[in-house]
Amino acid sequence: MTAVLVRRRTKARPWLYLLPAAAVLVPMFGYPVYMLGLLSVFDYRQAQVSGGQPSTFVGFGNYATLLGDARFWEVLAQTVGFAAALVAATLAVGAALAVLMTRVSPVPRTTLSLAALGAWAAPAMTGSTVWMFLFDADLGLVNQVLGLDGFNWFYDRWVTFGVVGATIVWHSFPLVMVTLYAGIQAIPASVLEAAALDGASAWGSFWKIIVPMLRPLITIVVIQSVIWDFKVFTQIYVMTNGGGVAGQNTVLNVYAYQTAFGSSEYGLGSAIAVVMTLILLAITLLYIRALYRSGEKL
Amino acid sequence: MKFLYLTAAGTALLALAACAPSTAPAGGGADEKTGTLRVWLFDEPNRAPKEKVVNEAIKEFTAAHADVTVEVTYIPTTPARHEKFKGAFNDPASSPDVAEYGNTDLAEYAAAGGFADLTADLQGQDMTPDLLKSAAVDGKQYGLPWFIGVRALYYRTDVFDELGLKPPASIGELTETARTIRKKKPDLYGMAVGGENTFGALPFVWDAGGDITSLDSPESRKGVKAYTDLLTEEICPPQACVSLTGGKTVELFASGKAAMGIGGNFNRSAMDAGAAAGKYAVVPLPGSAEGSIAPAFAGGNNLGVMKNARHRTLAVDFVKLLGGKAYQMKMYEAMGNLPTLTSAREEVAAKDPFLKPFLDTVPKGTKFVPIDPAWVKIDNGKVIPTMLQKIATGQATVEEATTEAAAAVKAAFGRS
Numbered sequence: 001m002t003a004v005l006v007r008r009r010t011k012a013r014p015w016l017y018l019l020p021a022a023a024v025l026v027p028m029f030g031y032p033v034y035m036l037g038l039l040s041v042f043d044y045r046q047a048q049v050s051g052g053q054p055s056t057f058v059g060f061g062n063y064a065t066l067l068g069d070a071r072f073w074e075v076l077a078q079t080v081g082f083a084a085a086l087v088a089a090t091l092a093v094g095a096a097l098a099v100l101m102t103r104v105s106p107v108p109r110t111t112l113s114l115a116a117l118g119a120w121a122a123p124a125m126t127g128s129t130v131w132m133f134l135f136d137a138d139l140g141l142v143n144q145v146l147g148l149d150g151f152n153w154f155y156d157r158w159v160t161f162g163v164v165g166a167t168i169v170w171h172s173f174p175l176v177m178v179t180l181y182a183g184i185q186a187i188p189a190s191v192l193e194a195a196a197l198d199g200a201s202a203w204g205s206f207w208k209i210i211v212p213m214l215r216p217l218i219t220i221v222v223i224q225s226v227i228w229d230f231k232v233f234t235q236i237y238v239m240t241n242g243g244g245v246a247g248q249n250t251v252l253n254v255y256a257y258q259t260a261f262g263s264s265e266y267g268l269g270s271a272i273a274v275v276m277t278l279i280l281l282a283i284t285l286l287y288i289r290a291l292y293r294s295g296e297k298l
Numbered sequence: 299m300k301f302l303y304l305t306a307a308g309t310a311l312l313a314l315a316a317c318a319p320s321t322a323p324a325g326g327g328a329d330e331k332t333g334t335l336r337v338w339l340f341d342e343p344n345r346a347p348k349e350k351v352v353n354e355a356i357k358e359f360t361a362a363h364a365d366v367t368v369e370v371t372y373i374p375t376t377p378a379r380h381e382k383f384k385g386a387f388n389d390p391a392s393s394p395d396v397a398e399y400g401n402t403d404l405a406e407y408a409a410a411g412g413f414a415d416l417t418a419d420l421q422g423q424d425m426t427p428d429l430l431k432s433a434a435v436d437g438k439q440y441g442l443p444w445f446i447g448v449r450a451l452y453y454r455t456d457v458f459d460e461l462g463l464k465p466p467a468s469i470g471e472l473t474e475t476a477r478t479i480r481k482k483k484p485d486l487y488g489m490a491v492g493g494e495n496t497f498g499a500l501p502f503v504w505d506a507g508g509d510i511t512s513l514d515s516p517e518s519r520k521g522v523k524a525y526t527d528l529l530t531e532e533i534c535p536p537q538a539c540v541s542l543t544g545g546k547t548v549e550l551f552a553s554g555k556a557a558m559g560i561g562g563n564f565n566r567s568a569m570d571a572g573a574a575a576g577k578y579a580v581v582p583l584p585g586s587a588e589g590s591i592a593p594a595f596a597g598g599n600n601l602g603v604m605k606n607a608r609h610r611t612l613a614v615d616f617v618k619l620l621g622g623k624a625y626q627m628k629m630y631e632a633m634g635n636l637p638t639l640t641s642a643r644e645e646v647a648a649k650d651p652f653l654k655p656f657l658d659t660v661p662k663g664t665k666f667v668p669i670d671p672a673w674v675k676i677d678n679g680k681v682i683p684t685m686l687q688k689i690a691t692g693q694a695t696v697e698e699a700t701t702e703a704a705a706a707v708k709a710a711f712g713r714s
Binding site: 046243264 | 380381384387388406409410411493536537538540541671674675678679680683684687688691693710
């Protein structure tokens, strides 16, 4: 009798602990996602919202429209490529600066962390606008310093992605840097010292000691970066004025926004958002699983 | 366990509520004869003169109607206006009685069922049928055209005099003149042309006999080519010009960096505030045949009554007052808005020679965007700018880009 009670209590306990989190997540996250999914199976446009026409259930009709649209695939491929490049760049910059911070004296270290905090604290909107001014064709500081009068940084597709990508990395590297710096600080100095005594180079000890020991932290920052960079919106929307010349810089989130709110195709826009959510979930799950498979503890 | 029950109960509740996404309640309208009449008008870069005229109208209106006050809200003209209007359609409590709206937005608003049918209330207006139609959908009048804007060709008299050039009388001459200017004065753009200037490009398409609904026809292609031929290194380099909107090309001309530019009668104050002030003149935008005029776009704003209005009769009276001849004339004097009433327009034309090239354009036939919710989709989806930009940047030929744009237009109509 008591054994059963105890077992039941132990079984219920994890759920009990999850309750506070669930109380926040269900209304704040579950309900919007549910509404999103619901909208995505309806033909739901402005006329339906304001009651001019009845809304009709179209099943997977919006998804069929979407998957049959060549533009969607083009934007999806572009988004994946852009996000992958951003994750790699953010991690490289963040890790390099984190290592640098462990090796310099306090004054440059403080300067660096203050500068990074500034970038971190800058709202995406402000940062994008400031970078846009810096790269302005006629009045921008960059063109004045480089003597490139009238060069339009937002004309060529890849140059534009470069400038916008730099802005996004500038916004997101501080988190990676601070997290990894804290991780490196937590590695016992004796381990690194022993490696150095055994003749390991700085490069070698970074890859063979620091990276493996920081793997759980790196996992977290990679997942965070993937999620952030895949759903990038503000920088693209602001800096390229909603997708650049002939829409060549459109990413999935901007595309979803323009479909849902620009064209008032709320149903179709929701379908894009659902597809995005599924892709992100899949990437995250696959990544975590791959880590478990390789026998590393998280 | 309790949690599981809760979840199950919650899921069941949600499933019950899940029949369909919510829709606005129907029929918020009424016809009260007293109270506060709420009016939405567009905010302008320089609002003071508009506000002054509107306040005069309100004074006259409240003097004639006992126990009525008028409350005006100035709303932005940015794309956020769509959200404001959608909100008013969806929620009767936040709906005004009278609203000013751009005539290109009409079809979307009419399809959403947001504005009241005023056909019976607005009989016998002193207006050309073309103009009245710009406020009608399927034969129903959804508002009173309040003012229009017409575009024409601004050019720099000092540059033309110095180089011994004459204002162009055909599109061929326009292109040639623009090339000559840039060749002789490399600091100047031959003409300020924008890859996102939809209403600058459309007259070229209409003049060639094409239209938005048939962008891949040989006629439309001819017009698109004529416009994109201006977006080249020798006239307005794509690097600088491909992302320009109509407003930006006006700024470019006003700042003295371009020898020609397409601008509206409503851009006069901007021109006079820039380096080009006092050194420009205006001619109608020429068509392809020597001495012809390209059809202009009949852009403008209407005054409408919301379906959710709580003071329908009062609202119609206010529209008739503010949209009547006396206040159209006052609005012209204050803001330079061209009156829609024929008699009022003739009066201001006689007074102000600046308007002549714009008004000469109107009788040659004005054109309009498709009166269909699809237009908002085509416009917001940047179908026409994308087409122009692809051609100007060499990403596509005229044939490829127009075929693609025609497909996008067709898709927009198909889903509306």
